[in-house]
Amino acid sequence: MPVKLSLQVNGKAASAQIEPRMLLLDLLREELRLTGAHQGCDTAQCGACTVHLNGKAVKSCNVLALQAQGGEVVTIEGITPADGSLHPMQAAFRDHHGLQCGFCTPGMVMSALDLLNRNPHPTRDQIREELDGNLCRCTGYHNIVSAIEAGAKAMG
Amino acid sequence: MYEFEYHRAKSVDEATSQLSGADDGRFLAGGQTLLAAMKLRLAAPSDIVDLGGIAELRGIRVDGGNLVVGAMTTHNEVAASKDVAKAIPALAHLASDIGDRMVRNMGTIGGSVANNDPAADYPAALLGLGATVVTRDRRIPADDFFTGMYETALQPGELITAISFPIPKRAGYAKFPNPASRYALVGVFVSESGSGVRVAVTGAGPSVFRVPDMEAALKSSFSPESLAKVTVPADDLNTDMHASAAYRAHLVGVMAKRAVTQALGK
Numbered sequence: 037m038p039v040k041l042s043l044q045v046n047g048k049a050a051s052a053q054i055e056p057r058m059l060l061l062d063l064l065r066e067e068l069r070l071t072g073a074h075q076g077c078d079t080a081q082c083g084a085c086t087v088h089l090n091g092k093a094v095k096s097c098n099v100l101a102l103q104a105q106g107g108e109v110v111t112i113e114g115i116t117p118a119d120g121s122l123h124p125m126q127a128a129f130r131d132h133h134g135l136q137c138g139f140c141t142p143g144m145v146m147s148a149l150d151l152l153n154r155n156p157h158p159t160r161d162q163i164r165e166e167l168d169g170n171l172c173r174c175t176g177y178h179n180i181v182s183a184i185e186a187g188a189k190a191m192g
Numbered sequence: 193m194y195e196f197e198y199h200r201a202k203s204v205d206e207a208t209s210q211l212s213g214a215d216d217g218r219f220l221a222g223g224q225t226l227l228a229a230m231k232l233r234l235a236a237p238s239d240i241v242d243l244g245g246i247a248e249l250r251g252i253r254v255d256g257g258n259l260v261v262g263a264m265t266t267h268n269e270v271a272a273s274k275d276v277a278k279a280i281p282a283l284a285h286l287a288s289d290i291g292d293r294m295v296r297n298m299g300t301i302g303g304s305v306a307n308n309d310p311a312a313d314y315p316a317a318l319l320g321l322g323a324t325v326v327t328r329d330r331r332i333p334a335d336d337f338f339t340g341m342y343e344t345a346l347q348p349g350e351l352i353t354a355i356s357f358p359i360p361k362r363a364g365y366a367k368f369p370n371p372a373s374r375y376a377l378v379g380v381f382v383s384e385s386g387s388g389v390r391v392a393v394t395g396a397g398p399s400v401f402r403v404p405d406m407e408a409a410l411k412s413s414f415s416p417e418s419l420a421k422v423t424v425p426a427d428d429l430n431t432d433m434h435a436s437a438a439y440r441a442h443l444v445g446v447m448a449k450r451a452v453t454q455a456l457g458k
Contacts, residue, residue, distance in 0.1 A: 056195075056197070079228060092297040099223065103223065
C-alpha cells in the first residue's frame, strides 16, 4: 500500500506517494529526477550513491526512502551554487584530475564534504581512511586524495 | 525486494504491538544488514516496524559502574562519544572500525547484536565485557544471549532497548578485517575487571565464544607474554575461501596479544 513521504531535499520540500520498499536512491533518481547520486554496486559497497541524510553521509541504495521521513537530504545537485559554477570541492576534483570516468565522483565528493564537516583539515592518511566506503576503479585514488586535500584548503 | 507493510513506531510499546499484529514482521533498526538481505530476497518479511522514530532507544549514559547504550545508537555515535571514550575506550575503537563511514552512520548496536552475525564486532564486546542485553521485558546476560550462528536468546517479537556494559579496569579489541568486507576474519576482545578476565572471539567460529585457557593465563599475569603458550584448537572453527580453520586459530592468538597490548595502553 503506498505511503506518503515528506522530506526536504536540497533545501526544498518534497513529497511523494511511494511503495514502502522504495529505496532512497530510487526516490531521488526516479521520482525526483536527481540523477547525480549513482547506482553502482547496489550492495552498499561502492559508495557511488552517497548522499547526506540529516547531515551525515549514507549509502542511499541501502536506506529505505521512508527512513528519511521528515528528514533532510542533500545530494550532489544540492552543493552546486545557483549560478551553475562548481563547488570548491568539485573544482578541486577537476583541477587535480580526481576522476576519469566520473561514475564514483558524486559519492566521493559527498564523502569528502562529510569528512570536512568533522575534520576541516584532514591529513592524507585520514583522507584515505575516510574513503574506505568509496570505490574508484579508474584512478588508483592518488589524485582523489590530492583533490580532497586541495578542496579542504580552498574551503578554508 | 518483495513488498511489505510499513509501520513507523513512536514508542517501544507501539513497536511491540505493531509487530505482534504481523504475520512475519521484522524490526528495522539501521537496516544495514536487513535491507541488503531483503534486496537479495534472502529475507522477505510481511511487515517492517521502523524503530527510527523512537527517541527513548537512542543515547549513551553512564549509570553507576555501567555504560548504557540505547539500542538505536549508531556505530558512529558510539565511536564519537566522550562518555564511551572515557569509560571503555576499546568500545569506541571497536565501533569506529565497523564497516565504513556511511554504514556506521546508519547501523546500530541493537541491530548488530540482534542479528548476531558470526563475524560482527559487537558480540565480542558484549561477551568480552560481560554485558547485559536489556529488552522490553527482561535482562539477558551476554553469556546466555549468543546461542549460535545468527541465533540469540531473543523470543519472537522481543525488542532490545539497550546494552549495559560494566565498566572494566581495562580492555582492548583487535581484529584482522577481511580486506574486502571489513568484517572480522578474527576479532578478539579482552577485558580485566574486579570480576576477572574475559577473552571473547568473533569471526573465527559459528558464533562468538570465550577462551577459558587465555582467561586463566591472563588472570595470573595480564600481559601479552602470558599468552605465548596458549593455543586455540582449530577443530570447531570456520573454514572458507578467506581463511582456513588453522589460520583462524593462529590469528586468535595474534589478535589476543594485540588486544592485551592495547588494553595496557602500550
